[in-house]
Amino acid sequence: xxxxxKLVDSITPIEEDFAKWYTxxxxxxxxxxxxxxxxxxxxxxxxxxxxxxxxKILDAKFKETGHENVAMPMFIPESLLQKEKDHVEGFAPExxxxxxxxxxxxxxxxxxxxxxxxxxxxxxxxxxxxxxxxPMLYNQWCSVVRWEKTTRPFLxxxxxxxxxxxxxxxxxxxxxxxxxxxxxxxxxxxxNSLMMPVIRGRKTESDKFxxxxxxxxxxxxxxxGKALQAGTSHYFGDGFSRAFDVxxxxxxNTLQYPFQTSWGVSTRLVGAIIMTHGDNNGLILxxxxxxxxxxxxxxxxxKEGVLxxxxxxxxQLTAASYRVKLDASENSxxxxxxxxxxxxxPLRLEIGPKDIENGQCVLVRRDNRQKYFVKLDELxxxxxxxxxxxxxxxxxxAKQRLEERTYxxxxxxxxxxxxxxxxxxxxxxxxxxxxxxAKIKEISDVSSRCIPFGVEPFGDKCICCxxxxxxxxxxxxxx
Amino acid sequence: xxxxxKLVDSITPIEEDFAKWYTxxxxxxxxxxxxxxxxxxxxxxxxxxxxxxxxKILDAKFKETGHENVAMPMFIPESLLQKEKDHVEGFAPExxxxxxxxxxxxxxxxxxxxxxxxxxxxxxxxxxxxxxxxPMLYNQWCSVVRWEKTTRPFLxxxxxxxxxxxxxxxxxxxxxxxxxxxxxxxxxxxxNSLMMPVIRGRKTESDKFxxxxxxxxxxxxxxxGKALQAGTSHYFGDGFSRAFDVxxxxxxNTLQYPFQTSWGVSTRLVGAIIMTHGDNNGLILxxxxxxxxxxxxxxxxxKEGVLxxxxxxxxQLTAASYRVKLDASENSxxxxxxxxxxxxxPLRLEIGPKDIENGQCVLVRRDNRQKYFVKLDELxxxxxxxxxxxxxxxxxxAKQRLEERTYxxxxxxxxxxxxxxxxxxxxxxxxxxxxxxAKIKEISDVSSRCIPFGVEPFGDKCICCxxxxxxxxxxxxxx
Numbered sequence: 001x002x003x004x005x006k007l008v009d010s011i012t013p014i015e016e017d018f019a020k021w022y023t024x025x026x027x028x029x030x031x032x033x034x035x036x037x038x039x040x041x042x043x044x045x046x047x048x049x050x051x052x053x054x055x056k057i058l059d060a061k062f063k064e065t066g067h068e069n070v071a072m073p074m075f076i077p078e079s080l081l082q083k084e085k086d087h088v089e090g091f092a093p094e095x096x097x098x099x100x101x102x103x104x105x106x107x108x109x110x111x112x113x114x115x116x117x118x119x120x121x122x123x124x125x126x127x128x129x130x131x132x133x134x135p136m137l138y139n140q141w142c143s144v145v146r147w148e149k150t151t152r153p154f155l156x157x158x159x160x161x162x163x164x165x166x167x168x169x170x171x172x173x174x175x176x177x178x179x180x181x182x183x184x185x186x187x188x189x190x191x192n193s194l195m196m197p198v199i200r201g202r203k204t205e206s207d208k209f210x211x212x213x214x215x216x217x218x219x220x221x222x223x224x225g226k227a228l229q230a231g232t233s234h235y236f237g238d239g240f241s242r243a244f245d246v247x248x249x250x251x252x253n254t255l256q257y258p259f260q261t262s263w264g265v266s267t268r269l270v271g272a273i274i275m276t277h278g279d280n281n282g283l284i285l286x287x288x289x290x291x292x293x294x295x296x297x298x299x300x301x302x303k304e305g306v307l308x309x310x311x312x313x314x315x316q317l318t319a320a321s322y323r324v325k326l327d328a329s330e331n332s333x334x335x336x337x338x339x340x341x342x343x344x345x346p347l348r349l350e351i352g353p354k355d356i357e358n359g360q361c362v363l364v365r366r367d368n369r370q371k372y373f374v375k376l377d378e379l380x381x382x383x384x385x386x387x388x389x390x391x392x393x394x395x396x397x398a399k400q401r402l403e404e405r406t407y408x409x410x411x412x413x414x415x416x417x418x419x420x421x422x423x424x425x426x427x428x429x430x431x432x433x434x435x436x437x438a439k440i441k442e443i444s445d446v447s448s449r450c451i452p453f454g455v456e457p458f459g460d461k462c463i464c465c466x467x468x469x470x471x472x473x474x475x476x477x478x479x
Numbered sequence: 480x481x482x483x484x485k486l487v488d489s490i491t492p493i494e495e496d497f498a499k500w501y502t503x504x505x506x507x508x509x510x511x512x513x514x515x516x517x518x519x520x521x522x523x524x525x526x527x528x529x530x531x532x533x534x535k536i537l538d539a540k541f542k543e544t545g546h547e548n549v550a551m552p553m554f555i556p557e558s559l560l561q562k563e564k565d566h567v568e569g570f571a572p573e574x575x576x577x578x579x580x581x582x583x584x585x586x587x588x589x590x591x592x593x594x595x596x597x598x599x600x601x602x603x604x605x606x607x608x609x610x611x612x613x614p615m616l617y618n619q620w621c622s623v624v625r626w627e628k629t630t631r632p633f634l635x636x637x638x639x640x641x642x643x644x645x646x647x648x649x650x651x652x653x654x655x656x657x658x659x660x661x662x663x664x665x666x667x668x669x670x671n672s673l674m675m676p677v678i679r680g681r682k683t684e685s686d687k688f689x690x691x692x693x694x695x696x697x698x699x700x701x702x703x704g705k706a707l708q709a710g711t712s713h714y715f716g717d718g719f720s721r722a723f724d725v726x727x728x729x730x731x732n733t734l735q736y737p738f739q740t741s742w743g744v745s746t747r748l749v750g751a752i753i754m755t756h757g758d759n760n761g762l763i764l765x766x767x768x769x770x771x772x773x774x775x776x777x778x779x780x781x782k783e784g785v786l787x788x789x790x791x792x793x794x795q796l797t798a799a800s801y802r803v804k805l806d807a808s809e810n811s812x813x814x815x816x817x818x819x820x821x822x823x824x825p826l827r828l829e830i831g832p833k834d835i836e837n838g839q840c841v842l843v844r845r846d847n848r849q850k851y852f853v854k855l856d857e858l859x860x861x862x863x864x865x866x867x868x869x870x871x872x873x874x875x876x877a878k879q880r881l882e883e884r885t886y887x888x889x890x891x892x893x894x895x896x897x898x899x900x901x902x903x904x905x906x907x908x909x910x911x912x913x914x915x916x917a918k919i920k921e922i923s924d925v926s927s928r929c930i931p932f933g934v935e936p937f938g939d940k941c942i943c944c945x946x947x948x949x950x951x952x953x954x955x956x957x958x
Contacts, residue, residue, distance in 0.1 A: 045547035068524035100576040101626035147580035
């Protein structure tokens with residue numbers, strides 16, 4: 001019991017210090033280790049396995065929607081980065097520069113890609129000839145580098161892992177449809193695999209991606225009421241095509257510029273999972289991405305037949321395509337309970353001599369510790385139902401929080417009071433003037449998160465200037 | 480027919496200019512594109528898909544043998560790189576250096592990882608405590624950078640994609656067994672998935688990895704008789720552990736240094752596939768890693784029912800887990816034949832009105848254009864047999880070449896003549912003196928490839944100095 005107590009005690013309570021609670025989970029659940037390069041983390045096996053599961057699900061969705069994977073170089077020559085004006089302004093201040101190869105100074109310095117629009121455009125200009133080649137629907141999984149000042153595991157690090165989709169299309173309509181399609185892929189993944197409700201919307205002009213005509217996003221709400229941007233999808237129009245001279249021969253035999261998109265999610269999603277579902281006992285993982293879905297803990301494992309039965313169940317459930325771990329180590333059952341709660345394993349299966357006698361086992365849900373006594377011959381038919389219940393409960397808890405902490409506000413004074421005292425999202429109307437957006441940020445410390453899809457105006461006055469307003473906006477503090 | 484002719488004509492014949500033939504395939508089969516960073520290539524969808532298939536097969540083998548994936552940062556601080564003397568001497572001259580983050584000069588410059596032993600050692604020193612934590616069996620898939628002067632797609636590029644396994648063990652014996660186990664995983668993969676026979680052996684002292692006690696390798700022979708190192712596995716002893724102060728509390732409660740290994744294969748394997756199997760019509764891909772295993776070409780596709788039947792077959796074979804493409808484009812059948820021969824698709828399925836009438840289709844093997852008339856209701860039972868025959872023929876052709884071009888030589892004069900006139904491997908005895916090894920290289924332009932496993936001495940005199948020799952060595956020119 002000493003070890004168990006120590007293990008549980010070692011997380012800072014969520015109510016006491018949210019930031020510390022978060023970091024504690026990252027370390028105690030063995031997701032990351034710090035490296036000696038400031039702001040660069042190591043993804044340990046358990047943390048990387050979550051990312052691998054995210055990759056598997058999303059990669060299949062990308063392929064289903066017709067995308068192909070490629071690999072671009074990690075370096076971008078300075079002159080290439082500079083070709084699109086807004087893009088270079090947005091990224092140049094935060095890139096890492098390679099100046100030497102071996103002992104020689106490079107003629108032109110190279111940045112380590114912060115994102116790869118420039119590289120894809122250069123490639124498109126080589127391989128695109130005719131409208132028959134379109135669309136080109138590409139994606140790559142890689143890491144990118146942004147020289148951030150303040151860093152935190154998963155949420156903001158100098159190197160992070162992500163995917164970046166890059167597509168070109170014959171018409172603006174097709175490119176816009178792609179932007180929307182991939183935003184919906186992200187929203188669907190967040191809600192149905194990560195059990196994390198999201199708001200879909202468009203970023204304001206001031207907040208869009210450097211070089212984009214429009215940036216769309218899915219925004220989730222964390223335990224502390226702050227917003228986390230869980231994925232973005234950008235529509236570029238033909239701006240990049242023109243800057244990089246990407247052309248094709250169109251149907252009427254004239255030279256045309258294709259229309260472009262890009263879209264990405266990153267290892268930030270692991271941070272989002274922690275801050276959406278975790279509790280004071282540690283991580284709580286959605287079954288779809290959990291490296292271990294069911295941990296088997298034998299009870300009184302020295303008694304005859306217990307370990308054998310546990311191993312039999314491990315084999316059975318593995319064969320039924322669950323990710324299963326049997327912990328037959330000499331640690332106490334209590335220690336194991338705490339350990340796998342810390343690691344967020346969604347279901348614990350306990351099996352002891354009495355259970356075997358009764359032809360049953362005990363399943364315990366990670367989210368609420370609800371127990372299910374399940375007959376062994378009904379285990380495989382009961383498991384999907386229990387997992388569904390668990391998933392629905394995880395989603396509902398997060399949704400309820402999102403709804404309870406979303407405040408619809410029509411008066412500036414109330415807006416300021418809410419921004420100050422009530423962590424969460426504020427829905428308030430906006431006239432569209434960037435000056436009002438900037439002022440809100442200045443006086444309230446919350447910023448526009450997005451212009452949500454499908455939300456009807458609920459007033460007609462700008463929360464800031466009081467003039468006519470037609471745009472509903474979600475405001476909040478953000479990671 | 481014009482397009483078809485042009486397509487085929489556009490590859491340089493293998494007999495005329497092997498290097499150009501190779502590059503032609505890389506480009507015409509749409510495997511790579513050049514980027515504007517010298518020596519860095521882009522892996523296009525078709526090239527990347529081959530690498531993805533290689534990854535899938537190997538990753539499953541790594542996991543079966545107990546390894547877990549992690550992700551390390553791409554940067555190594557200069558001071559960390561310098562901790563192991565031989566290692567830094569080997570790699571420092573060819574690394575890319577990051578000196579600036581945004582507009583600020585870094586206090587310490589960072590190299591882009593050329594390999595990650597130093598990063599793994601630092602991490603091991605953080606997470607290793609007791610012998611109970613051992614072994615730690617890690618792998619990562621990533622790209623690494625080496626600032627090479629002369630570069631060629633897949634074979635030698637400044638950035639390349641690979642996997643690097645890094646493991647630590649309680650005892651030297653366990654680490655040695657791991658080194659051997661992973662070498663065998665590579666050999667098995669090369670021979671049974673890539674259909675590429677390999678020689679397993681140990682590198683000489685002068686040729687081993689910087690910092691290793693021993694380097695093992697699998698060497699394959701290319702079409703032109705040159706050797707290609709297809710994978711390496713290193714045993715480090717406790718040298719890195721001591722340099723990086725990686726310790727654990729042993730069974731007797733004393734502080735000990737673990738024993739270490741690393742092993743890797745890279746996108747070089749794609750180059751090896753091209754140069755092992757390709758011919759004057761283009762690439763020939765082993766079915767296990769081919770992005771398309773069967774291409775369906777409808778014959779007289781404007782005729783009623785042809786496209787419908789072709790689509791029906793596509794669905795059927797896709798459901799049977801083959802990677803299938805139906806090309807229903809308006810290009811001529813002849814153009815399609817040439818196109819998918821260029822791309823190395825192992826099997827072509829032709830289906831036309833007469834075939835449909837006869838309830839059959841025609842399968843054509845890429846390697847020798849052998850035709851099989853197969854009843855449609857026997858297609859699924861025949862395919863595995865035909866694929867097995869194709870694979871066996873690919874392996875046998877490569878094996879025969881390897882054997883025919885391996886010359887066992889006992890006299891220096893004959894060695895020099897063979898090295899000059901007969902591209903291939905030379906088996907010759909060596910006394911073990913590095914001076915002899917260096918001299919051979921100087922006077923013959925061939926170098927030691929490896930000390931093969933399981934080859935009995937076939938003489939007792941050193942090919943160079945004539946003194947007593949116990950070590951059989953494969954010599955050759957290498958990529």
